[in-house]
Amino acid sequence: MLSFERSAALFARAARVIPGGIYGHTAPAATMPGRSPYYAQRAAGCRYWDVDGNEFIDFLCGYGVHLLGAQHPEVEEASARQARDGNAFNHPTALMVELAERLVGLVDFADWAVFAKNGADVTSWCLQVAREHTGRKKVLKIAGAYHGSHAWCAPGHGGWIDEDRVHIHGFPWNDLNAFHDLVRQHRGQIAAVITTAFHHPAFGASELPAPGFFAELEATCRREGIVLVLDDIRSGFRLDLGGSHRTYGFTPDLACYCKALGNGHPISAAVGRAELKRAAGHVFLTGSYWNSAVPMAAALKVLEIAQRDDAVGRIAQAGARFRAGFEEAAAKHGRALRFSGPDALPFVTFADDPDFFLAQRFCQAACARGVFLHPHHNWFLGAAHGEADIDQAVAAIDAALGALSD
Ligand SMILES: Cc1ncc(COP(=O)(O)O)c(C=O)c1O
Missing domain, CATH: 3.90.1150.10 (Aspartate Aminotransferase, domain 1)
Known part of the structure; x- marks a missing residue:
């Protein structure tokens, strides 16, 4: 015992x-x-x-x-080397440019990348970018999907008010009829659809996308001018080093990564298509530690090793x-x-x-x-x-x- x-x-x-x-x-x-x-x-x-x-x-x-694996020697050596020079400065370091270049090279639809600390930082920011880009308010999400602890998506518990979710509408995973009903009901008002690459609800079996599900989501978003956001925080770089959309054969407009990227070092990222770069540049994005160099050194090494090995x-x-x-x-x-x-x-x-x-x-x-x-x-x-x-x-x-x- x-x-x-x-x-x-x-x-x-x-x-x-x-x-x-x-x-x-x-x-x-x-x-x-x-x-x-x-x-x-x-x-x-x-x-x-x-x-x-x-x-x-x-x-x-x-x-x-x-x-x-925890404490991967090469990742820890790369991050320790950067730690000796410093972690937080008045400016970002060259590592930020290198990491953005690396992600743009890895993720097929990505033309740019930004960095934060946690998954919720970037899922929430992507919705702001979609709203800035479209000038619309509404967001469709999969019912029961987790996208972070922010008020628009926290699963129950206290501290959020109805108004936080007035423009958030859920539809069941793989249910294209319910999705189309919402698109009809809110036509011209939907900024974004946010989805994970497969459905992994708390307290429930995971569900893979049904044949045609993502193709229809993607085609509808293109037709209706809706931004398709992939929340790849949980599965990103574990299923495909180019992002999990490749596993399931679709192409989002924005994608969010976190967990696997730093192999234990705090870093998250969002990447996007060229058309969304202007809006991305207009949505304020910052945090006291978001330019930290050590996690960026770690992430660069993680991606290098993941590819090599x-x-x-x-x-x-x-x-x-x-x-x-x-x-x-x-x-x-x-x-x-x-x-x-x-x-x-x-x-x-x-x-x-x-x-x-x-x-x-x-x-x-x-x-x-x-x-x-x-x-x-x-x-x-x-x-x-x-x-x-x-x-x-x-x-x-x-x-x-x-x-x-x-
Ligand atoms: C799919 C998904 N999105 C977003 C998040 C939120 O990430 P974080 O806890 O780093 O804010 C998580 C965390 O588990 C997640 O699994």
């Missing part, structure tokens, strides 16, 4: 000085309270250690940020091996499983487990055996998951499934 004593003690201290102790998606109540770590100590490759010294094979990759191919292979091993273990223990979404970011559910109670028990059992999984969020594979790591994880999962039956 693992001990989480130091995690619990830190959490007790935190609760006195931090609202909720730990907030957002890493709050214990949103994961496995009492049965998993609350605080991390260090990480390397596909493993991390918590403050109690427990070691885990990580299938969350810092919620997707570790594309190449075929990170996308390696992640797909690791994901396929993981799924095959997991499915075999589940069959052995008579558990009906459903893998949904791409193998690089799978969402796994058990049959007849609508409240995720079985998933919770299973993830706790896996955690106790050194494998970190999340009961109701998609998982992430990274290029640091080698065959031996996957096989070790599958053996632990097999044991965890056995323990569930006991």
